[in-house]
Every structure is written in structure tokens, then in C-alpha cells.
Amino acid sequence: MTTESKNPETIALHAGWRSDPTTNSVAVPIHQTTSYQFDSTEHASNLFALSELGNIYSRIMNPTCDVLEQRIAALEGGAAALAVSSGQTATAYALQNITKAGDNIVSSTDLYGGTWNQLSNTFKDMGIEVRFVDPKDPNAFAEATDDKTRAYFAETLPNPKLEVFPIKEVSDIGRKFGIPLIIDNTAAPVLCKPFEHGAAVIVYSTTKYIGGHGTSIGGLIVDGGNFDWAGAGDRQPALNNPDPSYHGAVFTVAAAPLGPIAYILKARTTILRDLGGAMSPMNAFQFIQGLETLPLRIREHSRNAQSVSEFLEKHEKVSKVIYPGLQSGEARKRADACFKGGYSGLVGFELTGGTESGKKFIDSLELLYHVANIGDTRSLAIHPASTTHSQLSEEQQIASGVTPGYVRLSIGIEHIDDILADLSQALDKA
Ligand code: PLP
Numbered sequence: 001m002t003t004e005s006k007n008p009e010t011i012a013l014h015a016g017w018r019s020d021p022t023t024n025s026v027a028v029p030i031h032q033t034t035s036y037q038f039d040s041t042e043h044a045s046n047l048f049a050l051s052e053l054g055n056i057y058s059r060i061m062n063p064t065c066d067v068l069e070q071r072i073a074a075l076e077g078g079a080a081a082l083a084v085s086s087g088q089t090a091t092a093y094a095l096q097n098i099t100k101a102g103d104n105i106v107s108s109t110d111l112y113g114g115t116w117n118q119l120s121n122t123f124k125d126m127g128i129e130v131r132f133v134d135p136k137d138p139n140a141f142a143e144a145t146d147d148k149t150r151a152y153f154a155e156t157l158p159n160p161k162l163e164v165f166p167i168k169e170v171s172d173i174g175r176k177f178g179i180p181l182i183i184d185n186t187a188a189p190v191l192c193k194p195f196e197h198g199a200a201v202i203v204y205s206t207t208k209y210i211g212g213h214g215t216s217i218g219g220l221i222v223d224g225g226n227f228d229w230a231g232a233g234d235r236q237p238a239l240n241n242p243d244p245s246y247h248g249a250v251f252t253v254a255a256a257p258l259g260p261i262a263y264i265l266k267a268r269t270t271i272l273r274d275l276g277g278a279m280s281p282m283n284a285f286q287f288i289q290g291l292e293t294l295p296l297r298i299r300e301h302s303r304n305a306q307s308v309s310e311f312l313e314k315h316e317k318v319s320k321v322i323y324p325g326l327q328s329g330e331a332r333k334r335a336d337a338c339f340k341g342g343y344s345g346l347v348g349f350e351l352t353g354g355t356e357s358g359k360k361f362i363d364s365l366e367l368l369y370h371v372a373n374i375g376d377t378r379s380l381a382i383h384p385a386s387t388t389h390s391q392l393s394e395e396q397q398i399a400s401g402v403t404p405g406y407v408r409l410s411i412g413i414e415h416i417d418d419i420l421a422d423l424s425q426a427l428d429k430a
Contacts, residue, residue: 003074008190008295016070030285031063050246050254050269060273064281068288072210072220075291076202077195079225080261082268083218083284087186087205089277090219091115091153092122094182094203096275097267098238099150101127106144106151108135108165109399110158113389115184116396119153138169145177150236152179156194156338157187159374160348160384160408161401162322164192164335171198178232180263187346187374190298192338200227201263208375209345212290212297216283221267225260239263245270297377297413302342304379304419305411311420312349317357317427322348345411346374351430354405358383361407361430367414367422379412379419 003015019026036055038044046052055061069081084090095105107119109132119130130153133140141152152174154165171181180200185192186208194202204210206218229239230252239262242248246269255262272278279287309323324335324343335343351357361381362370368379372387382388389402397403411419 008075011074012071012291012293012295015074016067028064028067028285028288030281031058032281033062034058050249050258050265053258058281059276059278060268062278062281062284064288065279065284068279068284068291069220071288071291072204072222075190076222076224077193078202078222079259080264081220081222082264082272083206083220083279083287084272085219085277085279086217087184087203087207087219088114088118090203090205090221091184092118093267093271093275093277094201094221095119095123095128095151095153096126097263097271098180098236099128100238103148103150104129104131104146105153106131106133106141106149108154108158109133110135110161110163110165110401111155112159112184112186113384113392115155117391135163135165135170138166138173141170142173142177145179147235149177149179150238152181153183154181155184155187156192157324157344157346159187159346159401160322160406162324162346162348163327163331164324164338166334167192167194167197167199167338171200174200175227178228178235180227188339188344190295191302191341191344194338195224195226197338198226200224206287206290208373209298209301210290210294210375211287212294212375212377213286214373214376214378216286218279218283218287221264223261223264223267227263229262239266243270245274298344299342300413301345301411304413304416305343305345305347305409307416308409308411308419308423309347309349311423312347315427317352317430318349319352320350347409347411349407349409350403350405351407353430355385357430358405358407361426364426364429365422366425367418368409368426374408374410376410377413379414379422380410382408384408 003011047054065083073081107130131144133144174181182201183194183199185202186205202222204220239251251262251266255265306325309321312318312321368381371380384402389397
């Protein structure tokens, strides 16, 4: 059955799988195997030469991961996807796939703290410079570009500012140079479809809303199949020059008979093969389960978060509430241009009492969990300055919008009355 013209709720349940051809099992089996027997020596050599696609070894492909990959590609309207071991792996591999020492990337300043560290420290140590620019002005990406720039990077809905990234504007700039926008859509699956706005590649931490139940760490890279890698020529040498690790194959040429999948084919057959951050089949199964209810859950997260932000806005102990549904002006225009069906479950706020009041609030919560995570079915809270953003200098914290009294909530799908009651009693004690 094709799910091409279907809606997200249907795609999330049906894309990439109907039933098992030998057992008729409806649920996707967990293919807990390392390797796959070849039909013949000819079959084996075709698989290794990429002239035929098929299973070789579970570090680079697995049938359970394959269903997850097909399903997310269908949900995003992309060409193909690659499952990896974490969101951090997804970001690293997505960028390493097209950069090497001496190249540079232009990234938004508004990033998850772990990504900031990865790009500003580990990538720097690998000889890949990351130039950070303020996403308020999309032209800053053009200004930071030179002939060694290979990719633009950003998050759709970055914490803690929760201002939606100008996906279309920056994608349009990049496409003029032959530079893809790689976007982390972790906070906004289903609600935002980055390929519809010109992004070339999406990365996910599936650990968050896609898994949804706080059980497994994982990541996905989705290739939009909408970027002219061959046309980008010398701008994208990784995909247009012979690859010595693949008998001199040129990926834009080798992938052509298989579809617009040069980028993701290279990621699978070189970066994942060589660095090995594969997703386990068990975790892929958990993410398939999560995806099945994602369109329903993300609507409920959004509805509850809107109610929470309206409640906080009226509270005397709260000096500021950050939520796209409360924004106005340019920020709201960007949110409404990219989001359909809600603004996700993340809410930020600041207590008039500053750090001490923030700590008391967190310590008084009874229903909400105090954890370093987002996107769980359960409501979560954290004080970023002392946790997720603590590795950044105070200056860097302020630049990324983390003030001492700032509290981040990831609103779950409990009954809204129970969430509000817990927030209210904790605010009384703050
Ligand atoms: N991207 C975003 C937006 C995140 O919030 C996180 C984790 O919090 C990551 C990436 C990294 O994901 P993981 O923890 O799965 O490595």
C-alpha cells in the first residue's frame, strides 16, 4: 500500500510496513541479528558494490531500523533516512558527511547546549570551523559564507528563546550558493515540515517526542532528496569527487539509479560504516511504537502547553513567559509560517524571585519530574543555568537566553487540571 497521499496520522501507522511475509506478523519484528546470509557470491558482490541494495551487516543497515527510516522519510516527505545511536550522532554525522578539516559550517547561535559544545569544541578540534550567527537576521548566514562553507545548521524551535528559525529565508540563501540547510527538528515533529520550506536535511533526537515515552536514546537523519548536490559542483566535493574509500565512486553518480539519495547513501556507507554509531534494532522498535501515536501526542502536548503558558502569564510570581503561542510580531509570523496544529510542548518562564525562587519552585514540584530531558509523555521541568547549560560560560549562557531565574518546562499529556494544580502549588512555595 502506498502512503504517499495520506495524512500524518495514517503515515505514522502504515508507511514502510504491512506485515511479515513469512509469519504474517502485523507488529514490526525486532531483527536482533548482526549479519545476513548472502544468496550467492554474485549477490554479495553486488551489495558491496552498491549496484543492488540489501542487508550486509547491522552496523550499516537492519530491517527493523529500515521500517523506522522509511516511516520517518514518508512522514517528512523526504527521499530516505538513516537511523543512528543518538541525536548527537545524527548532528555529527549529518555534518561530517559533507565536511572535512579546513571546511566550515555556518550555524545559528540558538542551539541545544550539547550541540553547541559539539560544534564549538569537538568540531573545532577536528579542524572544522563553525561560525555562529544570530538567526534574527537571515542575511548573517550569507555574510559568514566563504568558498569553504559546506553547510548551514539550525534548530527549528531552539531552547530557551523558543523563536522559530527562518527556515525558508536561510534555505533560499543557501541554495544560491549550493549550501544545504541541515535542520534539527527534534522539538517540532509533525508540526513543522522543514522540507516544505526548503531545508535539505533534517536531524532528530528520537529520544524526545518521536520515542515519546522516555525509554530509549536514538537519532535520525532524513534526506529531503530536494537538493541539487550534483549542480552544487565544487561547493560539495564530498558528493561530487571520487571517494577513495569506495573504489573512487562519485556518490552523486553512484546513487543516481537508486533515486535522489546521494547524501544519505554516503552517510550510511562511509560515515556510519567508519564511525559505527548505529541504532539498535530494539531501540528502533521503541521508536516505531512512539511514531505510531506521535501525531496525536504532539497535538495534546501543544494544547496543554498553550494552557500552561496562559496560566503562567497571569501569575503574579512570573515576570516573563516564553511560548510561540504567546509571541507577537516577527517571531509569531515565523512560527505561523512554519507550524501547523500547535506550537509543541516547550514553555519557558522566569520567576520574579530569581535563582532562589527558581530552585524552590523546582524542589516543590510533585507531579512534574525534575529531569534533563524534553518530549516525554510526562511533564518535566529543569533549571537550565545549573544543569543543561552549565558547561557554558555565563556570557555564553546569556547569549543563548539562559538567565539565572529561568525555568524550562516540557509539558506532557497528563490532564491539564492536574498539571496546573502542581504548577500552582509549587509557585505558592517559590
Ligand atoms: N537536539 C536537541 C534539540 C536536543 O534537545 C537534544 C537533547 O536534548 C539533542 C539534539 C541530542 O539528542 P540525544 O540526547 O538523543 O543525543
